[in-house]
Amino acid sequence: MSRRLPKGGRLIDRSKSLGFSFNGKEMRGYAGDTLASALLAEGQVLMGRSFKHHRPRGIVASGPEEPNALMGLGRDGTFEPNARATTTELFQGLEARSQNHWPSLENDFGAISSMLSRFLPSGFYYKTFLWPRAFWKHVYEPAIRLSAGLGKPPMRRDTDHYEHFNITIDVLVIGGGISGLAAASAAAESGADVLLVEQDPAWGGRAPVDGARIDGMSAEEWIGSTLQSLQSMPNVRMRTRTTGSGIHDHGYVLLHERLTDHAPEHSVPRHRLWKVRAGQVVAATGAIERPLSFAGNDRPGCMLASAVRDYVVNYGVAPGERTVILTNNDDAYRTALTLREAGLGVSAVLDTRQQATGPLAAAARDAGLNVRPGCGIAGIVGRNRVDGVQVCRQDSDGEVIDVIQADCVAMSGGWSPATHVWCHAGGKLSWNDEAAHFAPDPARPPTGVDGMAMMQVAGSASGAIHSGTALESAHAAGVLAGKALGESRGRKAGRAPAGEDEGHQPMEPVWLVPARAPYAKRAKSWLDFQNDVKVSDIELAAREGYESVEHAKRYTTLGMATDQGKLSNINGLAILSRELGAPIEEVGTTTFRPPYVPVTMGAIAGEARGELFQPVRKTPIHEWHEANGAHWEPVGHWRRPYAFPVQGESVHDAVKREVLATRSGVGLLDASTLGKLVVKGPDAARFLDMLYTNMMSTLKPGKCRYGLMCSENGFLVDDGVVARLDGDTWLCHTTSGGADRIHASMEEWLQTEWWDWKVYVANVTEQFAQIGVAGPRARDLLNELGPSMDLGREALSFMAWTDGALGNVPVRVFRISFSGELSFEIAAPAGQARALWDRLLEAGRPLGMTPYGTEALHVMRAEKGFIMIGDETDGTVTPQDLGLHWAISKRKDDFLGKRAQEREHMTDPLRWRLVGLETLDGSVLPDGAYATDEGVNANGQQKTQGRVTSTYYSPTLDRGIAMGLVERGPDRMGEILEFPVIDGEPVRARIVNPVFHDPDGEKQNA
């Protein structure tokens, strides 16, 4: 049973007691505790259930590599799942809940799957695909959905706030252990601007726990004096609780700072995402201890040796009363000595090496500890926790030679440098046989914009796991990083701090305990604790042919949990390499990807939430719409009125009223979002002839022409009315959503293909508002406003435009129609548009004028069979498909899309082409519905022969109308198609002409 020791704990303040709760039970800890240390201090060893088999799990580690102790923290608007107890600082009132169990942590129903584990081998999910398909829907999927996932997602909006922070810095040092401090000092002394970050709340890393001595001082004294000197330097910035999350191209680094997780009463942002551009990055990220693989190594009470030592020294917590140490290296002896010094029992030190000859082993023997070389663990006694340890010879198949009473196992399989950030930006690793780990290869670093190393690696992250060599390497890394700038500033780093190494016996890699463990033991030897991957699973993957490490990872899910394999990676690779009979360096590692530890979604979003998520574009008439009950529709970044329901009216009824009022009287539309591009210059005519399928160069000043634009691939991308303003100036109208895209495309062609053509393009979409006035009484209305120009049928004919003044506002009036009615579109300077709108409203009142929204616009254009980009087109539709042959010039040698439209497939007579569709019962076809055809295709699916592209209730005809693309459609007028619908009888519709209203166009010519 774990407990708080009567004294000790360098990071806790025993004078400040804090209350917190775990699964609703009130507990107490001290300021400086982590949630993990406080739970252990309260005797809570069982922390959660594993993902797949629901096995009982306790704390393994003391840092961000912790795979098991994941908690749900807080409640409601501050709830957060999957928080690691080992990195969660305790505060007054903290609420924590364990995860992945039902009905309770102690009595978990899902643990039954542990007994079924032999039926849930690796690749289980994939293998079930081979079984009868019906099993998926009724058996597997419900079961998998119930058991999938660890934490529960938050259900409420996050009440905290977050921010982003940009900074450019000469040298960024990631990691504030002794190596990071030494590297930062060296870089800063060279004159570089330095940012030093540390993920923990405290500086100094492991050295104070491990008892290092530096420059004749204790580690704590040295850290204190180094911090003091760094803090006094104006070119050094320092941040604790800040993780180096990801290293990206050209020195771009994301840091994740937690400002108030430990002090939620503060109202500053909770997290800050730093976006750093660093000239050089120093990785002083330390090393992570590896577990050992033996049967039952996942029992609560089995922990990393370094973590056991951390809890005793840092928090004054005893993980157990009687600990068995299992190690293949000297470092774990430090744990034995620490426990002994704290007055705790060490039942035995099992050293898998044949001999234990190092100075630390000698010290352990001198302290009277039972050191047993050549031994391993055959199994663990106990169900929900460690009750005892079965000892065996390491070089055996696991015959038990002894059983020792113990409640804690401290294991050490050696140390792996934390190379993640080195690898994020492309740094390569090399295998070190002696230390049995991958370490950064300084000859193959991540490179920067100049092709030179943009990263240095310092201390144990480089593989130098003893303090003397670590400090030397850190100092050298700091000097290198600071060099370019430091030398030019005429300053030089001081000497390297000197660490004292006591000498050691080499470690011996051990990947399985005991060496010849039979299957039954290998199937209980965990590699990945969070994802329940065992030694036997990796062996199975290798046997089934998953020889690439990336494949084996995905097949078994090794290293795919929230801890990203920080503990399991190397152990898993070693098993795979043994199975394949290939050296570890050839098997290689999986890819390390950012983030190093999970980053909250809040930090990623930063301030970009709610209204700040995306700007809203508003027309000059927006406020009137808002005041008059507009039902809004997003169109790109614009907000447009969909309809203007009057009191008590449904949106559908409003649309109907707006259409009928426009068709019988006059309607008013805010069309300001329409794209407006001015194209000007001696070569503008030639340029537009290339962009449009039509001939634009022959358009006369004062006239308009409807134009189509295709991509080079031949498909229709935009349409709109083009007006020629004068000899070398055209105004091109685009779709509302297409203005920026078409403008960019014009720039691209002008800058990158026809750069010697003399043409300018200006996007004046927001400089002008546009108001549509449509309906039989449209001219009457405009004449009420005393126009300065003649708007008569002959003076301003259909498809002509004129400048003038209307109600004293300077305007340009286009006589064009998207509704099929007599229609004028009036462009006015944005600043005067609202005044014009108001005057039109006033003058229109006696005429019963009705403002209408985008839906009435859409209905009226569909009644006229006019296409809409994005409805009738989807990037695979040509103008010819839409029957727009008349808008494709045959006299031009070239235009964008012309070559593509000559391809065989584009002229295939079987292409789906535009028709009108009229349901036999007058109902409205579902949007996107497909017309079925006889027979099945190669995949056994029902064949189709067309689909609905636009479908509306037409108030004018009082029935459903639709347009669609149908195979050979225009050749099949009068034929009847069947459109299956969800939960109902298929709808039958007749192929008809797509122009439903006024096919001769008499109304628009009035």
Place this chain on the structure above:
Amino acid sequence: MLILTCPYCGIRCDETELAAGGEAHLKRFGPGSSDEEFEGYLFMRANPKGVHFERWRHAYGCGKWFHAARNTATLEVYGTYPAQVHEPPQEVLDAISTRVPGWRWKDVS
């Protein structure tokens, strides 16, 4: 997140200011070209590990298109230059040769 210097305005651009435009120095094939030529122009792209020439636009800056010669493996940037050329300028070719002797990109070397 690359940094590329815009050859027009001289600004060292963060990638967030830029829009990528794919492979540089493509020759346009229009009506009259063979199916193979047109396919090559429209669809076939080099995807080298190493020296590459790309089109970029300083979209949230001066708006100009330019070309970048860079290494897709090491991320080294050999140079940026205006887009109004049919082939890379000699000084950029020389800069690449200094760093990658014997390099080759399509028919450029």
